[in-house]
Amino acid sequence: MLALDYQLRRSKRRKTVEIQVRPEGVRVLAPEHISQRWIDNFVASRRIWIETRHAELQRQLKLIEAHQADVRAASTVLYRGTVYPLQVEPDADQSKVCFSGGVVTVAVSRRVRKSTQEACRQLLEAWLRQQAAGVFNEKVAEWSACMALFPASIKVKSFRRKWGCCDSRAEVRFNWLLIMAPDEVIDYVVIHELAHLKHMNHSAEFWSLVSRYCPDYKRWQNWLKQQGAMLTLP
Numbered sequence: 001m002l003a004l005d006y007q008l009r010r011s012k013r014r015k016t017v018e019i020q021v022r023p024e025g026v027r028v029l030a031p032e033h034i035s036q037r038w039i040d041n042f043v044a045s046r047r048i049w050i051e052t053r054h055a056e057l058q059r060q061l062k063l064i065e066a067h068q069a070d071v072r073a074a075s076t077v078l079y080r081g082t083v084y085p086l087q088v089e090p091d092a093d094q095s096k097v098c099f100s101g102g103v104v105t106v107a108v109s110r111r112v113r114k115s116t117q118e119a120c121r122q123l124l125e126a127w128l129r130q131q132a133a134g135v136f137n138e139k140v141a142e143w144s145a146c147m148a149l150f151p152a153s154i155k156v157k158s159f160r161r162k163w164g165c166c167d168s169r170a171e172v173r174f175n176w177l178l179i180m181a182p183d184e185v186i187d188y189v190v191i192h193e194l195a196h197l198k199h200m201n202h203s204a205e206f207w208s209l210v211s212r213y214c215p216d217y218k219r220w221q222n223w224l225k226q227q228g229a230m231l232t233l234p
């Protein structure tokens with residue numbers, strides 16, 4: 001019988017042999033003392049099971065890919081904590097994004113050379129960034145007056161791993177993706193960054209200042225931890 005290609009992992013603590021079929025290949029987990037030959041024979045004897053399992057895995061992966069494609073072609077947009085229908089108008093006179101009557105409409109100019117889907121994504125991102133800049137400027141003005149803490153400048157940017165930051169020059173920055181989050185979350189991040197103008201750390205004094213203006217801050221912190229990954233444009 002022909003040997004099947006597999007990756008072998010031995011461990012002292014293991015008592016039984018286990019075959020795992022994964023997208024990247026077959027993996028065999030075995031105790032230290034079992035011979036290579038025994039394992040080869042064992043794997044060969046399970047060949048049909050391995051092939052069936054592999055085919056099933058491929059089928060599942062295809063389903064996941066199809067689902068992701070659906071998400072990419074999403075017909076909705078998340079804005080300030082609410083999901084709105086997204087309408088795309090290809091072949092328009094002029095590219096623009098319009099939000100009215102609870103619908104976000106993206107018109108894509110007929111002169112645009114890239115695909116409608118790609119153009120739509122770019123227009124939507126530009127529109128969301130613009131909204132984010134407006135909302136963060138307003139919120140910072142409001143909370144600055146309230147907290148008597150004023151930043152030197154406010155910017156909305158792309159960050160890979162953070163929602164906001166505040167540096168020693170008193171410049172505050174916010175992740176534009178937050179415009180998709182509910183206003184309570186946006187308020188929390190604004191209060192958090194403004195509080196850093198007084199405490200450049202996460203000390204007890206810092207959190208006490210945050211909780212004075214945002215008593216529910218733990219709830220919004222958790223929201224970001226659990227649902228922050230949803231704040232994204234495919």
Ligand SMILES: [Zn+2]
Nearest residue numbers: 192196201202
């Ligand atoms: Zn912080």
